[in-house]
Amino acid sequence: MDAVEFLKIIFVGLWVFLPAMLPNSAAVVFGKHGKTKMDFGKTWRGKRIFGDGKSWAGFFGGAFSGIVLGLIQIGIASIFDDSGDYWGFGDFWGNVGVLATLSFGAVLGDLCGAFIKRRLGLERGAKAPGLDQYDFVVGALCVTALFFPGWVYDTYIEGWHICALLFLLLIMFGIHRMVNIIGYRMGLKKEPW
Template sequence: MDVLGVIVIMLNGLWLFLPAMLPNSAAVVFGGETKIDFGKSWRGKRIFGDGKSWRGFFGGALSGIALGLILIGIAALFGSEDYWGFGGFWGNVGVIACLSFGAILGDLCAAFIKRRLGLARGQKAPVLDQYDFVIGAFCVTALFYPDWIYAHFIEGWHIAALIFILVIMFAIHRTANIIGYRMGLKKEPW
């Protein structure tokens, strides 16, 4: 495979992963009100903390799904009705829902781990902060659509798409957090 082919695979992987990249940022915008853990503690520490709300959970995930539907529409305009490659429209929506909810669940798991480690809300947790949603999105999607994950991110040269996502995610995560901080939506720029 030539260099251009690998670049196309990497950009295609990023396009496919976009519905997983939006939910955590959107959750910040939609967040507030009732906390997911209802203010409860476990072993003397909050379960998830004040940063995780039901409104943010569903608002974030549904934003990722909405973005995915827009991307399906864009792909259809260019003649690729089954761009996500999993059984037409409803199969594609299933993949997109798994990516979106998986990203939010990954972030929720990271909050749980951070509370267990005694880290306060907003305190830095390198690697965990940058990749929690990536791991969650891939795990949930692999649970329901393992063939899709294999075909688009593991098989042959498609591993380049996975590596590309892992490499650029740090920069994307950092940029999104700085923007959120400057907009007053986040208390810390990391």
């Protein structure tokens, strides 16, 4: 394998994961307008199930933002790539579901992260290193693997493609930090982490 082929694997792995990276940021924006909390204010064992930071508007707004981003990416790729692969997404109609599973998986992963943080007694916005940066990654990959195991295997596990997954895991901490600082400076987040 030459360097160009290796860089292509890394690029495609990052490119196709963008629909999973947008939903949590978009959920913050949409969630500001959401009055109905996902846990409806209910508690479990004396602690909120998810907390005030998780609303239905944020959940669906975030997930659908990821899907829209993915459709835009497929449109861009179709201009430059007439092979029908759409730069890693595969056949258009056959893999629009990948966009949905990546996007909804990301917000579900973040929701699981909030659930775990509440069980640990951490308040909304409290630091949880590792969990904060990777809950949506695990959620997106697990949900997508449940419905499209072949796609996940081909894109992130088979042969040198594992490097795309490792690259994602390495850069995600920095990307998460940078996006949170931007959100904090824009007044969308109360904490810069």
